[in-house]
Amino acid sequence: MHKRYLVTAQWDEEAGVWVAFSDDIPGLVTEAPDLDTLMKRIVAVAPELLEDNAQLLDEHVHPGDLLDICIMSQFRMADAHAR
DSSP states (O other), X not given: OEEEEEEEEXXXXXXXXXXXXXXXXXXXXXXXXXXXXXXXXXXXXHHHHHHHTGGGSSSOOOTTOEEEEEEEOOOOOOGGXXX
């Protein structure tokens, strides 16, 4: 089985960290100081959250299934680079 999960990453200016959350992965909320660390945290917790919250999902995830986790983030182009 191959299932795609969308995770949104946003920069929290006040806290100075990246925050990730997902409607596709119940319970996923994590933060990190940089995107590399954020991705490692997502990959570490996503399979466990999918297993623990299987009753909330339309499709169950099984050991050996391929998880396609897509990170989406929005940001503004600096004026100097937008020409």
